[in-house]
Amino acid sequence: MGNHPLSKSPFSIAIAPDWEEFVAVIRRTHMPRRVHNIELFLDDEVQTAICERYDLQTGLDPNDPFFDLHLQVALQRFLGYDYVTCGLENLPMPTPTIPVEDTADIKRRGGRAFQEEHRGPITNWQEFETYPWPDPQKASTRELEWYSSNLPQDMCIVANGLFGHHAEYLTWLMGYESLCFALYDQRDLVRALADRIMDLSVATLTHTLQFDRVKVVWGSDDMGFRSGTLISPADLREFVLPGHKRMAQMCHAADRPYILHSCGNLSTILPDLIDDVSIDGKHSYEDTIELVTEAKVRYGGRISILGGIDMDFLCRATEEQVRLRVRETLDRCMPGSGYCLGTGNTVANYVPLTNYLVMLDEGRRYTSAT
Secondary structure (H helix, E strand, C coil): CCCCCHHHCCCCCCCCCCHHHHHHHHHCCCCCCCCCECCCCECHHHHHHHHHHCCCCCCCCCCCCCHHHHHHHHHHHHHCCCEEEECCECCCCCCCEEEECCCCCCCCCCCEEEECCCCCCCCCHHHHHHCCCCCHHHCECHHHHHHHHHCCCCCEEEECCCCCCHHHHHHHHHCHHHHHHHHHHCHHHHHHHHHHHHHHHHHHHHHHCCCCCEEEEEEECCCECCCCECCCHHHHHHHCHHHHHHHHHHHHHCCCCEEEECCCCCCCCHHHHHHHHCCCEEECCCCCCCCHHHHHHHHCCCCEEECCECHHHHHHCCHHHHHHHHHHHHHHHCCCCCEEECECCCECCCCCHHHHHHHHHHHHHHHHHC
16 A cells, blocks of 8 residues: 555656645645645546556455455555545435447446436425435445555545535436426425435434544535526525535534535635635636636635646646646645645546646646745
8 A cells, every 4th residue: 555666657756645734735724745636536447547557456456355445545645645535335316317428538338427407306296205215324334444444544534425415416306407497386395305415414424424534524516507506596595505504514513624526607606605604625617617726816715725727628738738737726826725736627537647647747746846
């Protein structure tokens, strides 16, 4: 589980995890000694490609029942992250999806899947009552337990999972189109659905926070598109933001920061997220909506600003353009603490692997120059 030798690495500088400084950056309590990295996740295809290219399985026993977790630790350390992400398992919330062909260079087996936006599994009271709601008391803690006992002491767990998807589950379970109609003529059903999602989130997060190695909680809830929110700000304040506020309150009571990934233009509700919900950090930035450097100026005195190297840029840029963008971003976002380097969204399998690794390497080089 140690650091991978630079002779088999795309990185010019070796770094070691430091979860305590990583959390301090999210809390904005002091300036870090180096740049810390953050990603919501890497697509499985990207993880496999990196593990195979750099022989990260070397020394690991593929017959070990926890081989997948050993490999995840090796991968995260190799890439320079201070944490692994996990949560409770076996909490299915089935929703319909539409399969399409995957055209990425690193293809996904079985193609890609997009959420069915017209009609979900819950559009009336009968469907609400008969939906196979998961039971958090029956969830598996396999990963949380193993990481709690075996994760190297310089790393921590960033918890994710069923909690923190308040807007997404409303749109997934009803279907976005059906939700828009229901907000007009079935608000009592929307209310019941929001309350059930809240109850599941609270139960799941309560269980997750019992694990001491969990040091950060990461909610993920896309609420917008390029020019605005998916439903009105007023409806978000009624049905969605109270869920995130409850999550933040629970995390703060347990002395953990609560950070939020949410795509889209959230300018109308970001003051609510900062001042009322009390998120500790915001993730997901897109150049066509707001540059991460502008977000740092506007909000960096109150929350941490996370990621922000635009996905479209990473897909199209040259290596030198990536390095320049990273340096300029760090020059503007590192002062005052509260910034971690990463993509504007996630490391999708259509992002050129070289550009992703170059982004990380330039963050390490910046460390040596500051």
